[in-house]
Amino acid sequence: MTRPRAVVVVTGSELVRGDRTDRNGPFLARELLRLGAEPARIAIVGDDPAELEAALGEGLEADLCVVSGGLGPTHDDRTVEMVARAAGLALVVDPALEAEIEAFSRGLAARLNRPYADFEAGVRKQATLPEGALVLGLAGTAPGLVVDAVRCAVVVLPGPPGELRRLWPRALEAEPVRRVFDAAVPPERRVLRFYGASESAVARALDESGGEGEGLAATVCAREFEIHVDLVADERGRARAGELAASLRERLGRWLFAEDERPVEELVLETCRARGLSLAAAESSTGGLVAARLTSVPGASDVFVGGVVTYSNELKRALLGVPAELLERHGAVSAESAAAMAAGARARLGADVSVAVTGIAGPGGGTREKPVGLVYLHAEGPDGSRGLELSLPGDRDAVRGRATVAALHLVRTLLAQNRDEHA
């Protein structure tokens, strides 16, 4: 059985000029895949009518075409007009919709202290739809739509990502869209996440395990300095996906740390919570990124008590009690300093577990002995500690980002090690 072919058309001048990064295309693609369609293309175009018309023309050759943006009240918002043209449908005013947009716009006019007359043409324009279009609801004054273009179901959604995500579930309930997905079988997805193994080592293990097969697509990709293996299987590939996952577990078990999508900070917090341990961070070169990652998780506060960013040596002494002579002798970027920071964080912040980072993020500050990218990590818990020296490639952002992820994984492995020893 072939999967329905889906195309996403994203409109927006600021997107096609690279001024902003599109978030709707990836969201819609993940949704389409999850529901059993094959996302074949994401096309990003601006408000040039010819470019938009061409992209929609190609989009309507798919079984399902999802369009985002270009629904505003002004003349350069041409999505609806162009969808009608591509589908060969007339444009007609929808009186009920017009009344609804008018009510909204009168309120807006009053709030902005402007005459309603300024809005009238825009209201009429936004209530003008391809004949037979289904209205999904309004985002501000812009209606989301489903158009049945015979061979293709067209979903038209507003550009702001929050509004698009709000109206998307309603589009899935519309008859022409349901027809597309009724015929589809959602694929089974698995993910295996490794940390510490190289991308090529994982790719090799995948090859040696037999690789892809009929009905099974396998992707290896580095994401956030972890290596993810994604397995997407239809009915024919399901058994094979299970075998492949088992083989990867056996070959790379040492580096396998998760088989779901939860970020490492969530896994760390969960392990601490399960063992009744509190957590603190002491950061220099990562400048707060470790704490920010941990506190990005809802409910972090029952585990994470807090952190310090000790950028200056004075603060390493004052807040963490790192001895001046240690800093003098080994330097702030040293294994000794990282260990002292971790010990100080446990004591001064009153936490059971701590993690410390000190390094040279660059671009300045490197020397021959201590080049940019040199990072020392240290994690300490009730049952022991672990230190790590890293030489990280890349620019300031990359060094800081990799050091942050490495620090979180160091805590994870420290806690896993303790657990194993206790078992």
Place this chain on the structure above:
Amino acid sequence: MTRPRAVVVVTGSELVRGDRTDRNGPFLARELLRLGAEPARIAIVGDDPAELEAALGEGLEADLCVVSGGLGPTHDDRTVEMVARAAGLALVVDPALEAEIEAFSRGLAARLNRPYADFEAGVRKQATLPEGALVLGLAGTAPGLVVDAVRCAVVVLPGPPGELRRLWPRALEAEPVRRVFDAAVPPERRVLRFYGASESAVARALDESGGEGEGLAATVCAREFEIHVDLVADERGRARAGELAASLRERLGRWLFAEDERPVEELVLETCRARGLSLAAAESSTGGLVAARLTSVPGASDVFVGGVVTYSNELKRALLGVPAELLERHGAVSAESAAAMAAGARARLGADVSVAVTGIAGPGGGTREKPVGLVYLHAEGPDGSRGLELSLPGDRDAVRGRATVAALHLVRTLLAQNRDEHA
């Protein structure tokens, strides 16, 4: 004079499935615009041969087509083969390139302890190019290329963003690409950045200032909770762009804070540096994001001494000296607490200027009196202080992100206010 039309084709299964967000399209689009071309479309496709062929066929109708990804050694990396087909060119092995890739691959085989025979087919494949193609250099074993397809100059670059950016300047030196840009006049770009004015207020001011005109495109967009007005003008629109900018300065001067792209944390650090002031942060709900933003700027350490993330009340007392009775009486999320945190950070961290954040990021923790999104900020300097209460919409990430940006802008306005009073 019309601008050369440019199309970007991005290949990658993980991109078209939404597993990863494409960074190459926006980078290339900004570059194309800067150099005077019109980025007409960014098409993202996977490794399906028919989809790739169709996207490249449309790409080659432009004056310039830049392709990223799909250059690896395996059979599903089909970009080069498909470019040759779309351009109507034969595929031939380039012996010099083959020798270069072979040398690299032999080194790789030795490091990985694998027989070179495993690499041989991949080497031959990667050294096979469209007839007449110019090699820009290698990214690992993958060559970047320029292909002269008569009506269209085709640039083929590797997918990893770092490698793509490294080879891109070499593509600009290739004769077929130079020919495209020789005919182009780079547009003049201006940006005006506002903070504190709504997007619709800025859009209205733009309208009332006369809006776009011949040869002038104006875009209003919210980015990182600031409102940016981008003006892109060709020769005909230049004078008009200057007038429009002047009118916006007059109408919205109170909220205008920059006419360049430097992030607000860089502006804050620069103002502190110019006045010889050191800076510290005390964070609760933002959990380290303010410190992380400030330390993302190279050289931040000569201004920013450090910060504390006091997630628990104990740490607010221990690290910042916030009185227990104040926390008891007003709660940790209160104007009083924010002021005490800021004062404590100045005193305990020994900084001239401090900024404090406390709030309820959600999804839990809200009450009727203190709902999710309630945030108190306080900034204190040698000449005074400023507090701010905010009710921020959105989820945990949005509340934390907006509060972080608001805290940085609060420091900026505190320092600007002091400067004005001193003048």
